[in-house]
Amino acid sequence: MRDISTxxxxxxxxxxxxxxxxxxxxxxxxxxxxxxxxEESPLGRDVLGQxxxxxxxASAEEAPMCQDTGLAVFFVDVxxxxxMDGSLEDAINEGVRQGYREGYLRKSVCDPFTRENTGDNTPxxxxxRVVEGDSIRIRVAPKxxxxxxxxxxxxxxxxxxxxxxxxxxxxTVGVAGGNPCPPIIVGVGIGGNFxxxxxxxxxxxxxxxxxPNPDEVLASLEEDLLEEINRLGIxxxxxxxxxxxxxxxxxxxxxxxxxxxxAVNIQCHADxxxxxxx
Amino acid sequence: xxxxxxxxxxxSEGDVEGLRAGDRVLITGVLYTARDAAHKRLIDxxxxxxxxxFDLKGQIIYYVGPTPPRPGEIIGSAGPTTSGRMDAYTPxxxxxxxxxxxxxxxxxxxxxxxxxxxxxxxxxxxxxxAALIKKCIKKAxxxxxxxxxxxxxxxxxxxxxxxxxxxxxxxxxxFKSGVExxxxx
Numbered sequence: 001m002r003d004i005s006t007x008x009x010x011x012x013x014x015x016x017x018x019x020x021x022x023x024x025x026x027x028x029x030x031x032x033x034x035x036x037x038x039e040e041s042p043l044g045r046d047v048l049g050q051x052x053x054x055x056x057x058a059s060a061e062e063a064p065m066c067q068d069t070g071l072a073v074f075f076v077d078v079x080x081x082x083x084m085d086g087s088l089e090d091a092i093n094e095g096v097r098q099g100y101r102e103g104y105l106r107k108s109v110c111d112p113f114t115r116e117n118t119g120d121n122t123p124x125x126x127x128x129r130v131v132e133g134d135s136i137r138i139r140v141a142p143k144x145x146x147x148x149x150x151x152x153x154x155x156x157x158x159x160x161x162x163x164x165x166x167x168x169x170x171x172t173v174g175v176a177g178g179n180p181c182p183p184i185i186v187g188v189g190i191g192g193n194f195x196x197x198x199x200x201x202x203x204x205x206x207x208x209x210x211x212p213n214p215d216e217v218l219a220s221l222e223e224d225l226l227e228e229i230n231r232l233g234i235x236x237x238x239x240x241x242x243x244x245x246x247x248x249x250x251x252x253x254x255x256x257x258x259x260x261x262x263a264v265n266i267q268c269h270a271d272x273x274x275x276x277x278x
Numbered sequence: 279x280x281x282x283x284x285x286x287x288x289x290s291e292g293d294v295e296g297l298r299a300g301d302r303v304l305i306t307g308v309l310y311t312a313r314d315a316a317h318k319r320l321i322d323x324x325x326x327x328x329x330x331x332f333d334l335k336g337q338i339i340y341y342v343g344p345t346p347p348r349p350g351e352i353i354g355s356a357g358p359t360t361s362g363r364m365d366a367y368t369p370x371x372x373x374x375x376x377x378x379x380x381x382x383x384x385x386x387x388x389x390x391x392x393x394x395x396x397x398x399x400x401x402x403x404x405x406x407x408a409a410l411i412k413k414c415i416k417k418a419x420x421x422x423x424x425x426x427x428x429x430x431x432x433x434x435x436x437x438x439x440x441x442x443x444x445x446x447x448x449x450x451x452x453f454k455s456g457v458e459x460x461x462x463x
Contacts, residue, residue, distance in 0.1 A: 145360075177453060235456065237382065268406055
């Protein structure tokens with residue numbers, strides 16, 4: 001049994017929130033630079049040039065790369081040999097509270113009816129799992145609403161099969177057009193049930209951009225989908241172009257014999273995700 | 279690709295007539311910011327027959343909710359938000375002389391029609407380029423609805439703010455023509 005203080009968890013979460021907002025990961029930077037090389041539209045290249053300059057300025061000046069610093073989404077793997085001196089959820093929310101305040105990040109969480117802002121960007125969305133070991137792995141993905149609002153879920157009929165899945169993913173990206181700030185990363189969750197499919201799609205976005213699924217069948221589906229999506233012509237910011245998506249990440253799980261759930265979670269080019277292990 | 283066109287509000291009808299879908303523009307001068315909550319209040323004022331906090335004639339509204347400024351800063355990061363959320367309110371403001379809006383993403387058919395009718399354009403800035411755009415903002419002042427925080431109405435003074443014409447007064451639509459050009463199969 002290893003003791004981990006909730007104070008330490010709060011400190012780590014606070015740092016992760018601030019870092020995520022200002023410093024894009026090397027995987028996303030490399031994917032955007034490669035996109036600039038490959039984009040055929042001159043206007044598309046102009047947009048990609050602005051996006052690249054933007055993340056360079058954000059990093060150099062420790063400024064948020066996007067004003068929508070998002071709803072803070074966490075995936076937390078807690079080792080079964082860890083003992084904490086308080087509530088994990090409270091510790092994470094306190095880290096979000098401090099990180100968003102001290103990092104001058106925008107507080108974007110409100111009551112769904114009155115629209116009154118909660119004032120501190122809490123509550124965070126927290127997915128927790130108990131795993132082997134005596135450490136805690138915390139992954140954060142602050143998610144803006146522009147791309148989240150373009151995400152969709154379908155309960156397909158099993159008879160619709162692979163074609164139905166592909167059609168739904170490509171259609172979702174097509175309907176989204178320029179709204180989710182392309183070039184996007186497309187997270188796809190197939191199987192499970194209603195909420196599991198959505199969580200799979202979200203977690204798929206946390207994989208380093210462009211790293212294929214280790215399962216060959218899913219990796220090949222990712223490739224096919226990326227090609228089809230980039231044939232849509234939406235391009236950077238929807239102004240037309242050959243790079244609509246930087247990557248498609250697919251995760252799958254077994255589902256009910258009568259179901260075929262498919263969730264598509266769209267991520268904008270400001271694909272912020274950070275990780276720490278305590 | 280042609281050089282960007284330089285525009286400064288207040289925009290005249292002639293200024294707007296010279297803009298075509300796909301043109302890049304650099305804006306220098308005053309922009310007013312407003313998002314969902316501020317728009318709702320503006321429309322409520324109009325419904326009650328009261329005066330707006332600023333004169334819309336020839337002006338540009340920028341859809342943005344910036345991050346809080348750090349000490350010593352004029353404004354925080356300030357990229358465009360999704361314009362479609364303001365569609366329900368926009369035709370009414372165009373009727374009163376608003377000449378341009380800046381945001382990201384598609385507009386509704388009603389807004390596109392209203393832009394043709396009242397001679398106004400829709401411009402897109404690069405979504406997510408919030409740290410880059412911040413550098414174009416030289417002054418920022420809250421002029422209404424301070425209680426809305428990031429959603430308050432601000433008067434910004436900008437220099438060479440980069441944007442792209444999406445919808446012009448002739449029915450041109452970059453989201454349609456651009457995508458058409460690069461669609462394969």
